[in-house]
Amino acid sequence: MARNKSRDAAKLGGKPSSDLTQQQKKNIPASRDSGPRDSESADRKHSVGDDEAAMLSRKKLVTAREKTVDARESASKARENTVLVREDAAQTREEETNSREDIAAKREDAMQSTQTELQLKSPEHTAMLQEANTRLVVATLAAQRQTEQIEKVRVELQHLAHHDALTNLPNRVLLRDRLSQAIEAAHRQGQQLGVMFMDIDRFKKINDSLGHAVGDQLLQSLAKRLLTSVRGSDTVSRQGGDEFVLLLPLIESPDGVELSAKKILTALAHPHNIAGHALHITFSIGIAIYPDDGEDAETLLKHADMAMFYAKESGRNNYKFFEQEMIGRAVELQSIEASLHLALERNEFLLHYQPKIDLHSGAIVGVEALIRWQHPQRGLLLPGHFMSIAEDCGLILPIGRWVLREACLQAAAWMNSGLPAIIVAVNTSALEFRSEEFLEHIRATLKTTGFDPHLLEIELTESVLMRDVESTNSVLHSLSDMGIRLAIDDFGTGYSSLSYLRRFPINTLKIDQCFVNQLNANPDDATIVQAVISLGKSLHQRVIAEGVETQEQYEFLLAKNCDEGQGYYFGFPMAPQSLAALLKAGGSLIPASD
């Protein structure tokens, strides 16, 4: 502050320009009064104008000198100011240095007093240090344990990323990796390798009818059985759902793969005992061979999958090697599945009716409703082209409901138009029969269509009936209580238990057409047909022979006292109008004998 005051004072303290120093005064020339007398008198000889001019000139000189003195004074003041500013800065620096020294001194004091304090508390301090040390050891051990756990989790995650959680088999990621490596090895060694794509037949039905927990246990059981059916060098993997892929690296020839496929089908054929159910499972297997069917993992898997699809199409429970022609067929099947979803909406399904005749009179006693699909591009398709696809994708349920309603409406319409009452049989798939809404839907359909339940027959295959027999028995009795008739379709091809056959409220046994076909050529088939007819009689069930195509077959059946017949010999499946015409005409459908 004092420093500022002095600086301000210096700034403000400028003297007036007339305030000349003694030195400055000495430099000013003498005035006209100080000149010698002689020259004065001489000058008097000059004019007065010359004197005035000289005086003016002197005055100007004095003024100029005064300005120079002022400028020098200003410069001197500026220098003085600069010196003051410098002094000022030096003072600030000094003050800062002093303050830093103060702080350093205080810190030193504080350290010394802390040191003294610690020295005083030394035993306490040692205990504290020991405790801290113990804590440090415990924390280090915990950190080590945590690191181990993290490593364990990392290994588990790594395992999970490459294995299927349900079966613990390698998953699709690991399979692809192993397949790619196996391809490289086979390529280097100029060898072949095999890829098998395996899919459980009708697995969806098991899940839908017995629940997902049973489905999961079945998958685990299958995984174990697959592992015991292959070599240690093979990789069994689960791709997801009910799909498994087997990699057979470095095979001798495709024959070896074929042997493995057969072995697997045999091993899996034994029932799986799960949650009190004896589950009979079959597999469809597609096989692709490197390098003939593909040179990279993706192509091999795609072609094996395609061949598997083909194995399913040709009856399931078998294996197929990939063939180039399958590519077109697989595309076709996929397009069928896509358009199947729209077929119901677009009303593209229709029913044909095949007559069932009384073998003695030849009269039509009933019809079997058989679904057809009027495909917009492919024309009229038989169920063999689309029903298994409908089953696999679950569309069988809405389709089945449509069939039942359409058949009841048609039969009611025939009756309302005055045609004789006949029994209308409807095929029912396992998925429909096991669905929770099945009974309720039938009840509602009979109500809305007004069709007499005593004229409705439900055809079920042995395999549907013999699965989960207790619940089957209950559903069958509910249907029977409603007045609905029950028939066992394709009888003789499944594994019917005779005791259940007695317990179930069955009205009709339909002898499968494979026995009727070879009736006259194969004595065994004739024996089976005769045995079934006798069985039906003794159980008070009607017996109908399917697939009757010839007069010989008809005559054999008639001679054995078979009740009814169905087949091309009597009539093909036909449109409802054609059937109505036959019903109207009445009479016998037995062709006149030659």
Ligand SMILES: Nc1nc2c(ncn2[C@@H]2O[C@H](COP(=O)(O)O[C@H]3[C@@H](O)[C@H](n4cnc5c(=O)[nH]c(N)nc54)O[C@@H]3COP(=O)(O)O)[C@@H](O)[C@H]2O)c(=O)[nH]1
């Ligand atoms: N769940 C449902 N299944 C259905 C439905 N409609 C039909 N089907 C099943 O599809 C399978 C094939 O049926 P389709 O092509 O209609 O063949 C039937 C007859 O045309 C055929 N048949 C009849 N007579 C003869 C013959 O003399 N020779 C001969 N080679 N074939 C003949 O048999 C089929 C009827 O068989 P079945 O049902 O066992 O009585 C077939 O399994 C149908 O059940 C449907 O709506 N739902």
